[in-house]
Amino acid sequence: MKHTSPAYDLECLDLAKSFGGFRAVKGVSFEIPSGSFFSILGPSGCGKTTLMRMIAGFEDPTSGDIKIKGKSVLGVPPNRRNVKMVFQHLALFPMMNVYENIAYGLRCAGVGNAEIKRKVQDVLERIALPDVGEREIHQLSGGQKQRIAIARCMVLDPDVLLLDEPLGALDLKLREAMKIELKLLQHQFNTTFIYITHDQSEALVMSDNVAIMNQGIFEQIGTPQDLYHHPKTAFVAGFVGDSNRWSGTVKSADGTGGKVETDQGLSMSFSAGADQTIRDGDKVEIFVRPEFIRTVRASEADQAVTEGDNQMSGVIDSLLFNGANSRVLVRTGSGELIESDVTVTGNNDLKPGEDVRLIWSSRQAMCFARAESA
Amino acid sequence: MKHTSPAYDLECLDLAKSFGGFRAVKGVSFEIPSGSFFSILGPSGCGKTTLMRMIAGFEDPTSGDIKIKGKSVLGVPPNRRNVKMVFQHLALFPMMNVYENIAYGLRCAGVGNAEIKRKVQDVLERIALPDVGEREIHQLSGGQKQRIAIARCMVLDPDVLLLDEPLGALDLKLREAMKIELKLLQHQFNTTFIYITHDQSEALVMSDNVAIMNQGIFEQIGTPQDLYHHPKTAFVAGFVGDSNRWSGTVKSADGTGGKVETDQGLSMSFSAGADQTIRDGDKVEIFVRPEFIRTVRASEADQAVTEGDNQMSGVIDSLLFNGANSRVLVRTGSGELIESDVTVTGNNDLKPGEDVRLIWSSRQAMCFARAESA
Amino acid sequence: MMQNKDIKRLSLILLFSPFALWILLLIILPHIGMVLLSFREKVAPRVYEYSFANYLDFINEPIYWNTLLRTGSMSLLVTALALLIGFPIAYYIAKIAGPRARGGLFLLCLIPLWVSDLIRSFGWILLLRETGVISNFLLWTGLVGQPVEFLYNDIAVIIGLVYTVILFMIVPLVSTLDGMDNSMIEAGYNLGGSGFTVLRRIIIPYAMPGIVAGCIVTFMLTAGSYLTPILLGGKNSSWFTEQIYNQFITRFNWEGGAAFGMLLLIFTSVVIWLGLKLSGQTLANTVAKS
Amino acid sequence: MLAQKNSSPFLMGYRLYVVAFFIFLAAPLISAGAFAFNDSLFPALPWQGFTLDWFFSDTEPKLGMFHDRRLLQGLYYSFVIAIFVAALSVFVGTTNAFLFVRGEFPGKNFFYILMVVPLVIPGVILGISILVLASDTANYMENRFDLELEFLRPGLLLVVFGQFSFITTITSLVITARLKKFDATMEEAAFNLGASRVRVLRTVTLPFLRPAMIAAGIVAFLVSFENFNTTLFLVGSEAPLTITMYDRMAKVGSTPVLNAVSFVLMVGSGLLALLSIAIQRDKTSQ
């Protein structure tokens, strides 16, 4: 790890935080290149907010170091760090109008009135809301508030912008729209964004790099596609994207692939997950994504191009129609339900009750040695 | 319309409701066959809740009739109707424990204690929470509360169960899980469910039939697939599923298909939406779903099977990676962004900046005459 | 902001001192002083001794404890009436009146607070007396043949007290009922409950903290009121605060007055403690919330 | 809801009851106010005709309130007392709110209950106990050190303290409720934007609390203005209006001038109440 290179806007070195006896963050190290969009994705309670609050200066790390633009900020109070933060519920000041909200930080910094006016107007234009300065906060829509919260930070030209689940409070449709918008804003300002979320689709769609966090540690850092296609741990495989998941025992293996029998008695071939070595007799977890399973009618199965080296028969239990994201639940001989994505066009579609064959390639069956736990 | 057939659990006949001068529901008719899962899907404020409250008896219709099991219930007070309701925020009684919440309706009906005990235990088992009877409401998780709210109604054996956006308050992951669970519970109890939502994926995944509601009227009633693939109005086409949407003018048409030029100058062939007749010179709206647009590299376009009769060149503006639901935004010559679904496998994927060709069939370009509005 | 633990300590101390000064100097010390005083007995002019004489006096004199019991029971009655009369009003304001009417009605409820006890009682005297407005009105309508005296009896006292305190019943009730989701009531009906069932099993249990808060404040205000029972009361109505006043002012017996004060405080505290126990509430989640 | 059908007889009856209730509430005030305009020496029926003398006349026997020195003086003292009580109790109410919402210290619940208690102590007892302590202390100082601590004798200061002792509970509860609604991340946001601790308090937290502080101040003012029970024991020679009026009624004899005062007080309090409503309905609490 390069520790002092100023090419990184932010570096965390073995950062840890305990609350009393409880270790919320357990030694996390990473660095973020200038101008990139970095997400931290993890389940609720894994320590994301704690990590972010340490960066912003609201919590003191128990150990480790934080460097911004190469300089350690330990001991620097939050109002002295050039790291700005967008809060989950935005924390816009309701007693000030939009203009005053954005001007707040500049006033704190002692910037002159004319300069403030110019800067605020400028940032309002950059977020495409040039005319809302005089509005009160409660007169804004959810998406507008979002953008004002970002503008309020960006007008200060921060080294790093922290965003803690900023879309959490928005409704579904708006959240979809804001995802794309946020990414565009980050391009606009060309500032390093650190984005916290527990919603994988937000992290995948927006980020240059994503860290998957679990129980206080980073399980994996990588590009979205890396994480999705080459997860390094069972946790990452299960957390990022949907998966069919089995536990099983390896019957024969050559280290990177082989045969496995699930606890329910299904037999299938697999390839080892990234960086994994799998041996005969290992207890493993196998993940197969629904979109990599093809579902064909039993009657048409023989004609189908059977490029998959795993095949299984079953009966369609139900069809979860959801337009382009439709899915079938297939009940196999052993009674298990397997999810598989299907395209429903309205012509000759699969229906519940039909006998089908599920086909997938061993390359898509990712396998991880099971962590031994009680 | 058959008015008195007892095969229907619920019939609404030309039901309308005005608040003062404002017409919230404007004459809605439908009937729901016994034991089916019926959803009402529409944007916020379209009158869904008002409709449901009339069925439950909390509002008196301004005109029209409501029949339950063939009998009109106009004038029957809400506590006399065998229609139970799951409220958006569930409205579990915080001062009673789970057992008492479920027993409440039975006590109101004067059922004996032993019988109540049996029934409550039975319904708790059916929702797979046999041991929570003694818990207080605040000790339950969101999903558990959801199920208790349903159990509290189902223990009374209602003719119809009404659910008003019951998943609205839950978080993302839980909402996904509850969708499937709700459908299974409906199978379990085999009772007619009427489900209100503004989230299309909920309506599509769970329902036997969906009514699309807009500004107090039903635009279309049909199976999810019907609505998705054969929308009857531009509103339905736009509201159900994602779409690229253009306004344009018909250049040549034979009534069911033809050529259209969009206001931005794109030219494409289309087929008329269900029940639509399109004539030369009509102002129309055209919808094409992202999953029906194939994106191929310009260099490979010629080799590609060009079954689509619409083609267009463009440059990939950005890739929204989201696992199986990834999408590209393609900027066309006229500067517009078109969304197209792509599969990202990790090998040889499309990247921003590549020249691509978009291909789609005229059969997938649905066209609706534009409603003339100011 | 953990780095400055000292600042945190300091600000805690700074915040605590006004509170401590207030409670210590104006509440705790005066009450200790009163307790001490109540244990003093005057044996001769300017000569005092510690003893239980003042309390024994109370126990030995039925007039005193009768008055205390009378004050207590009338206060309970007033509290119950205020609840009965006030609950439907609070419910109307919180649940039935439209959102715009709500604010107006709530404001109207506060009207009695605009003027002092004295003026309120004064108003009632003008209304209730034999030659007052109501009596004259009844005469005028012919409902009665001769003037009727409504003043100077226990009923007048109760009317006056209910009037004075009902506001303190309604305010916490409105605020708890306001917090109640309407769909809770609708769910009660939807599941088959009658109006009465919904009231008994859902609305009242839900409103319990508000009911208890209202009752506590109402009861305390009633038991501690002075002007209303004095001015409206008849020849038989004595009120315990009046006796305290008499001890202090008419009889110059501060020691006895202090003892009576303590007794009133203890008595009302016990009633409230019982009320809290019976309703399963605590002071913190009722009065403190209102 | 309890009353579904807009036209049901039940709802009609209910409405009637509500109307009757508000008549009940208004009746004594209206009668107290109305007799201010009765052209008679006694606030009683029969109606002798309309007059404004009880407000503006400057001659006995119908000396109007605006020419009645003693009433005006009482009004003045009431004002002075109420202003001090309101200011003090809002200040301590605010520190209490911070103490109990933000502070973490042992016995917090106990102290919180202690904070609520003054509200339920009968006013008479508060007055007496403070009087006793103050007098005893003053007597002790006098006998022991020959030190005359006049401020411990009945007078304006003791009245202010007596009222302050329970009104502070009210203001504390009002302001605490508001502070509880305050999203503490707002302060963190302000820090994050570079504000100092003091600036955060001045520009974010206090402005958020302001409506509650003003409302609490108005309530404190009104309660102080109308207080009788506690004041009775602590008042010295500078009697506030309620005491003056009581003395007038009980010791001199009431004339409609008391009704006139009542009328003016009602109008004043009504305006204050409206003001407080207007403030409550500010932009931050929507």
Place this chain on the structure above:
Amino acid sequence: ETLRLLTWGSYAPDELVQKFEEEYPDIDVEVTFSNNEEMIAKLRATGGAGFDLAQPSHDRIYAAQLEYDIYKPLDLSKIDTGAMEAKLLDGVKANTTIEGEVYAVPHQWGTSGLMADKTKAPDLSSWADLCDPAYKGKTSMRLKRTILLGTAFSMGEDPFAAYADLEKYQGILDKVADKLIECKDNIKAYWKGGDDLSAMMLSGEIVASETWDSTAYKLYDQNQNIVFVPPKEGALAWIDTFALPRKGKADDAAYKWINFVLRPENVTIMSGSTGAIAAVKGGTDLLPEDKKAAVNAAFTAADIDNLKFFANIPPGVEDMEGKTLEKIKAATGG
């Protein structure tokens, strides 16, 4: 400089106050209305501070001074004692001299007695008549020591004589209490101040009552049928005095006020307000005309001879009486 008066309602009419302030522009007069009990209670709480001049009745000074030390001796040389009716002055001096120091001089005197509407209760003549069933529900009294004493006289006792023997006095009080409890039935309400009594009397709600003479005179103004009736046992006479609180800070102003109100032209104004007779030579003649008429309607010379002046209250009596009054109030006789 402020002169803080602690006095009876109407003992400081605005007219006089203004006149005084005109004469002494550097003195502001501040008036607190009170009654005997409250005056003592107040001064006790303040240790004699807070006021510069108090006006308790002559019988309420001695014990209070002994017990609470709330007054300071008067400097008689600063008071125009020559103007005072010698008999009253000597009486007050006798009552209020402690260790050779005089603590009070007289100001106004008057009586407590009965009042009746001649047309409706023509025969009322004794304290006991208030309990006459003929007036059931139409009489009133103030539940204070006056009615105890009056009733005692009407029962043939001499309570003032019994002050020397408190046990005996207690016996009398017990008897009186029984009588008054029995009488409760007859009473409409106990009046508490001049105001409610006036209202009840004028409106005809009651026809007879125990009263201060001054109140009766005022009502006589309004309705010539309402007259003061000196009871045949003798009206009880009180003398309100001037006394200086121990920590008064404006003694000079207080003396100025005393001398000021003793001036004949001011006496008339004062008496017009109080309805009582000034303790100056020829006090009755200085009454305003209407009051003079009322007094003449009420008193014969024999009545005046029959007056019973309140005797000094020894320590402890007030407590005994207070308890008796409470007993009466609490008893459910009606």
